[in-house]
Amino acid sequence: AEKVYKLTMAETWSSNFPIFGDAPRNMARIAEEMSAGRLKINIDSANKHKAPLGIFDLVRSGQYDMGHSASYYWKGKVPNTLYFTTMPFGMITPEQYGWFYHGGGMELMQKVYEPFGLMSFPGGNTGNQMGGWFKKEINTLDDLKGLKMRIPGFAGEVLAKLGANPTNIASGELYTALERNTIDALEWVGPSLDLRMGFHKIAPYYYTGWHEPATELQFLVNKRAWDKLPADLQQILSTSMKLASYDMYIQSYHESAENWATMQQEYPDIKVKTFPQDILVAMKNANQELLDESAAKDPLAKEILDSQAAYMKKARVWTNISDRAYLDSVDSLAE
Amino acid sequence: MMFLIHLERGITRFSNFLGVICTLMFIALLFNVFYDVLMRYAFNNVSIAMQELEWHLYSAIFLLGIPYGIQHGGHVRVDLIYENLSIRGKAWTDLFGCIVFLIPFTLLVGYYGVGFAYESYALGETSGDPGGLAHRWIIKGVIPLAFFCMTISGIGMILRCINALRGVSEEGFSHPPIQH
Amino acid sequence: MIGIIMFFVALFLLLLGFPVAFTFGGVALIFGVLAEGFDMFAFMPFRIQSYMENTVLMAVPLFVFMGIVLQKTRLAEQLLEAMGKLFGSVRGGLAISTVLVGALLAASTGVVGASVVAMGLISLPVMLKYNYSKSLACGTICASGTLGQIIPPSIILIILGDVLGIPVGDLFQAAFFPGIILIGCYIVYILILTFLKPEMAPAMPQELDNETRTQQIIAALKAIIPPLALVLVVLGSIFTGIATPTESSALGGIGAIVLALIYRQFSWKMLYDSGLEAVKVTAMVFAILLGATAFSMVFSYTGGDEIVEEVLLNLPGEKWGFIILAMIAILVLGFFIDFVEIAFIIVPILAPVAELLGINMVWFAILIAMNLQTSFLTPPFGFSLFYLKGVAPSSVRTTDIYKGVTPFILIQVLVLASIMIFPAFYGMG
Ligand code: NA
Ligand code: NA
Numbered sequence: 001a002e003k004v005y006k007l008t009m010a011e012t013w014s015s016n017f018p019i020f021g022d023a024p025r026n027m028a029r030i031a032e033e034m035s036a037g038r039l040k041i042n043i044d045s046a047n048k049h050k051a052p053l054g055i056f057d058l059v060r061s062g063q064y065d066m067g068h069s070a071s072y073y074w075k076g077k078v079p080n081t082l083y084f085t086t087m088p089f090g091m092i093t094p095e096q097y098g099w100f101y102h103g104g105g106m107e108l109m110q111k112v113y114e115p116f117g118l119m120s121f122p123g124g125n126t127g128n129q130m131g132g133w134f135k136k137e138i139n140t141l142d143d144l145k146g147l148k149m150r151i152p153g154f155a156g157e158v159l160a161k162l163g164a165n166p167t168n169i170a171s172g173e174l175y176t177a178l179e180r181n182t183i184d185a186l187e188w189v190g191p192s193l194d195l196r197m198g199f200h201k202i203a204p205y206y207y208t209g210w211h212e213p214a215t216e217l218q219f220l221v222n223k224r225a226w227d228k229l230p231a232d233l234q235q236i237l238s239t240s241m242k243l244a245s246y247d248m249y250i251q252s253y254h255e256s257a258e259n260w261a262t263m264q265q266e267y268p269d270i271k272v273k274t275f276p277q278d279i280l281v282a283m284k285n286a287n288q289e290l291l292d293e294s295a296a297k298d299p300l301a302k303e304i305l306d307s308q309a310a311y312m313k314k315a316r317v318w319t320n321i322s323d324r325a326y327l328d329s330v331d332s333l334a335e
Numbered sequence: 336m337m338f339l340i341h342l343e344r345g346i347t348r349f350s351n352f353l354g355v356i357c358t359l360m361f362i363a364l365l366f367n368v369f370y371d372v373l374m375r376y377a378f379n380n381v382s383i384a385m386q387e388l389e390w391h392l393y394s395a396i397f398l399l400g401i402p403y404g405i406q407h408g409g410h411v412r413v414d415l416i417y418e419n420l421s422i423r424g425k426a427w428t429d430l431f432g433c434i435v436f437l438i439p440f441t442l443l444v445g446y447y448g449v450g451f452a453y454e455s456y457a458l459g460e461t462s463g464d465p466g467g468l469a470h471r472w473i474i475k476g477v478i479p480l481a482f483f484c485m486t487i488s489g490i491g492m493i494l495r496c497i498n499a500l501r502g503v504s505e506e507g508f509s510h511p512p513i514q515h
Numbered sequence: 516m517i518g519i520i521m522f523f524v525a526l527f528l529l530l531l532g533f534p535v536a537f538t539f540g541g542v543a544l545i546f547g548v549l550a551e552g553f554d555m556f557a558f559m560p561f562r563i564q565s566y567m568e569n570t571v572l573m574a575v576p577l578f579v580f581m582g583i584v585l586q587k588t589r590l591a592e593q594l595l596e597a598m599g600k601l602f603g604s605v606r607g608g609l610a611i612s613t614v615l616v617g618a619l620l621a622a623s624t625g626v627v628g629a630s631v632v633a634m635g636l637i638s639l640p641v642m643l644k645y646n647y648s649k650s651l652a653c654g655t656i657c658a659s660g661t662l663g664q665i666i667p668p669s670i671i672l673i674i675l676g677d678v679l680g681i682p683v684g685d686l687f688q689a690a691f692f693p694g695i696i697l698i699g700c701y702i703v704y705i706l707i708l709t710f711l712k713p714e715m716a717p718a719m720p721q722e723l724d725n726e727t728r729t730q731q732i733i734a735a736l737k738a739i740i741p742p743l744a745l746v747l748v749v750l751g752s753i754f755t756g757i758a759t760p761t762e763s764s765a766l767g768g769i770g771a772i773v774l775a776l777i778y779r780q781f782s783w784k785m786l787y788d789s790g791l792e793a794v795k796v797t798a799m800v801f802a803i804l805l806g807a808t809a810f811s812m813v814f815s816y817t818g819g820d821e822i823v824e825e826v827l828l829n830l831p832g833e834k835w836g837f838i839i840l841a842m843i844a845i846l847v848l849g850f851f852i853d854f855v856e857i858a859f860i861i862v863p864i865l866a867p868v869a870e871l872l873g874i875n876m877v878w879f880a881i882l883i884a885m886n887l888q889t890s891f892l893t894p895p896f897g898f899s900l901f902y903l904k905g906v907a908p909s910s911v912r913t914t915d916i917y918k919g920v921t922p923f924i925l926i927q928v929l930v931l932a933s934i935m936i937f938p939a940f941y942g943m944g
Contacts, residue, residue: 014677014678014859015678015859015860015863016678016863016866018680045859047855047856047859047860048815048816048820048860049558049561050558050561050562050565050808050812051558051561051562051564051565052565054561054564057451057454057561058561060454061450061454061557063554063557063558072463073463074463075463076460076461076462076463076467076471077455077458077460078458146379146380148375148379148381152463152464153463153464153465154465156464156465157465157466160465160466165375165379165380165381166381166383166464166465166466167375167381167383167386168383168386168387168464169759170569170570170571170759170761172571172670172673172674172677173571173668173759173760173761175682175683175684176668176683176753176759176760177756177759179684179756180753180754180755180756181756182375182756182757182758182759196676196677196680196681196682197682197683198682198683198684198685201682201684202684354791354794354795357791357794357798358787358790358791358794359790361576361580361790361793361794362786362787362790364573364576364577364765365577365580365765365768365769366769368573368577368762368765369765369766369769371762372752372757372758372762372765372766376757376758389570389573390567390568390570390573393567393570393572393573393576394566394567394568396576396794396797396798397566397575397576397797397798397800397801398563398567398801400794400795400797400798400801401536401798401801401802401805403794403795403798404795404798404799404802405534407795409795409796409798409799409905410534410535410536410537410798410799410802410905411534411535411536411799411803411901411902411904411905412532412533412534412535412904413529413530413532413535413895413913414532414904414912414913415530415532415913415914416530416531416532417531417532418532418912418913420532425532428531428532428533429533431531431533432531432533432534432537432538432541435541435545436533436537436538436540436541436542436544437533437534437537437540437541439541439544440537440540440541440543440544440809441537441540443544443553443556443559444540444556444559444560444563444809447556447557447559447560448559448560448563450557451557451560451561452560474567475560475564478560478563478564
């Protein structure tokens with residue numbers, strides 16, 4: 001019989017976290033089927049390893065061969081990992097996949113992860129995330145001042161620059177905190193995962209997105225474990241990861257559409273809002289300032305940010321004359 | 336064998352010192368949380384660093400409190416049998432437990448804790464949240480520190496057993512140092 | 516298989532009487548290293564970190580401190596005594612008061628360790644002082660301490676909501692009435708027991724010196740108001756959104772200090788001593804958690820998960836058979852696996868089957884939560900028992916606690932059965 005290669009994988013998510021947790025399982029299934037059982041991947045969820053935000057370390061040390069997580073979680077360890085999930089005012093999903101696979105993104109990501117004996121691959125996309133649930137309407141920049149919002153990471157830094165107060169709340173206490181006005185707003189994902197959190201019952205305003213236009217999850221692979229695989233299994237593994245990522249993007253899109261319909265049915269009063277122009281401009285400027293600071297500190301950061309900016313500039317022109325133009329023209333027909 | 340008694344007392348003093356540190360950190364925690372609530376509610380002002388300090392303090396308290404508790408008999412036993420044993424019987428039980436359970440366990444976790452904290456130090460790990468605390472290795476380093484302190488407290492417990500078995504001193508068996 | 520053998524070995528070795536926390540840790544080490552080698556323990560720092568960053572558990576030291584200050588200033592004693600006196604010649608007044616105070620505490624935290632320990636500090640000494648039977652006192656405290664599981668906010672309901680994909684708010688709402696019924700059953704049980712066996716819970720001695728009932732009530736109110744105000748501060752700060760449930764425990768601690776100041780009982784020494792004791796009790800609770808996490812790590816990494824999964828996947832595919840066997844399985848597993856593990860590992864296996872059978876998932880979740888509440892009480896691994904033992908005076912024996920919780924376990928099982936049989940009565944038809 002042929003040798004069976006067994007890999008272990010740790011995921012950030014708990015055992016039945018929908019969509020995010022489906023992606024690695026889908027990947028493992030595809031890999032096993034394509035290899036006719038020669039490549040088996042065993043997935044441990046956070047309930048087992050208890051280290052949702054320790055995947056980087058676990059895969060790096062070889063405790064696990066692979067991980068499924070999101071690159072921006074490692075920002076505190078390796079600042080340049082921030083740029084491979086999504087960026088405020090950045091690319092949308094098709095543009096970002098273009099950058100990864102054809103615009104030099106994968107090479108830059110490898111450059112960041114290589115010193116740690118790790119390989120990183122796209123791991124599934126949520127699509128455009130919503131801006132979050134707000135208890136009160138945001139009309140002016142003053143409304144943002146002192147706004148207590150659960151918004152972690154880089155986007156939180158952007159809002160902090162505008163005078164908002166990013167706040168840490170344990171995820172188990174989020175619902176109660178928002179319900180009782182301990183915080184004024186929070187961001188989660190989008191309808192696909194927000195529905196079950198129940199935020200639509202307690203916050204009337206659902207703002208459209210600006211800060212996570214294309215959240216890409218991540219497969220991490222320990223380089224030594226990768227090198228032990230024969231070439232054909234390496235190819236099968238990377239193809240499975242790519243396919244599972246694409247599948248997750250579709251699944252997210254579908255679930256968001258479904259769940260949004262459910263939310264609207266149950267709570268027709270949800271008010272979908274977009275931040276006013278001047279607020280978006282201020283956010284974008286704050287975002288740019290932060291990026292400029294990072295770029296000035298580290299040449300690799302600058303290289304990544306320049307590459308993203310250049311790619312987006314090119315791709316957006318196409319997006320505008322294709323998807324945007326199509327939607328605009330079709331919408332005008334509906335009226 | 337005065338040496339063993341002195342050593343035992345030295346370890347007790349060390350554990351008491353941990354108790355003092357933890358108590359001061361506890362009082363700091365109490366006011367830390369109060370301050371954060373007050374600032375958020377009354378002044379609409381949130382400091383992520385102060386919020387993170389809460390769990391830094393709370394976890395240092397329980398981690399370093401464990402070795403203190405070992406020294407002061409603060410850890411729960413299923414005493415269906417234990418409470419009916421003679422002092423010699425109790426000393427043999429504790430001696431066995433320390434050598435077979437406590438010392439190997441704390442040493443092993445402490446050992447892996449060193450690597451864990453060192454990784455964080457080598458990467459210069461900081462909080463991933465805006466305005467969070469830097470130097471994550473310090474709080475991660477409390478894990479091995481606490482487990483090695485548990486080993487030391489365990490050695491203190493062994494000495495106490497040896498002193499009791501040799502009939503030198505029954506300190507720590509007849510009168511547990513702290514009672515509720 | 517290793518996990519099952521390890522469980523029985525641990526059971527036997529716990530009886531030796533070495534501290535529970537390190538017996539768990541040591542047994543885990545021996546089995547883990549034999550089965551998989553040393554490297555499995557490289558996971559331990561990550562597991563410890565998950566407790567460190569779990570800020571919800573911060574309620575433990577903070578509530579313990581509040582309990583200690585209330586005990587040291589004798590405010591808790593006065594509260595319970597006054598409440599006990601209001602019951603007049605009815606026996607068991609102190610135990611009933613304990614249930615009521617426990618219910619209030621449960622409404623401000625979802626952490627069982629926090630409320631059992633705080634109740635143990637506040638009311639155990641008082642009940643013993645008035646010659647209550649040790650087992651009744653211990654049983655009452657453990658049972659009312661675990662109410663925190665079912666009365667919102669509750670950690671287990673939050674986890675179940677997440678695992679089953681049900682909005683947490685719905686679960687909180689559904690749990691409220693079963694919680695009230697449970698409290699009612701505890702009280703009825705205490706009344707019946709103390710009626711049948713008066714010596715277990717003597718009525719409070721009534722001062723006969725010309726004190727009218729009215730004067731007595733006024734005196735009682737005076738004693739009740741300060742600690743009650745404290746409880747209201749804690750609950751109020753949660754309900755008004757001033758603080759999260761966890762933060763409210765710090766407000767409780769600060770409030771206790773303020774009360775001590777008002778009653779001229781405050782001293783720096785009192786503050787320090789209370790802090791030191793809070794540290795010691797906290798360390799006791801967390802040592803058990805850390806030992807248990809090593810134990811469950813070895814259990815799951817040596818294939819224990821798969822065995823459990825296999826058993827559960829073979830449950831019958833018919834509604835009542837499934838529900839009853841699932842409940843029994845959870846109850847039995849609750850003897851030796853942590854409730855968080857059960858919620859995350861076992862519930863996801865059961866959920867799809869339940870859904871397929873058309874079972875109301877909110878109802879199913881409440882059944883599981885009630886059931887897991889019982890797992891805190893079941894000897895020998897019920898964590899509430901360890902926690903209470905950790906703060907009880909040495910005159911209280913392990914057997915007193917075991918004996919005391921048994922009837923309360925039966926009550927919980929009965930209430931659980933009633934929710935199963937009459938879901939409509941509980942609003943989950
Ligand atoms: Na998000
Ligand atoms: Na509760």
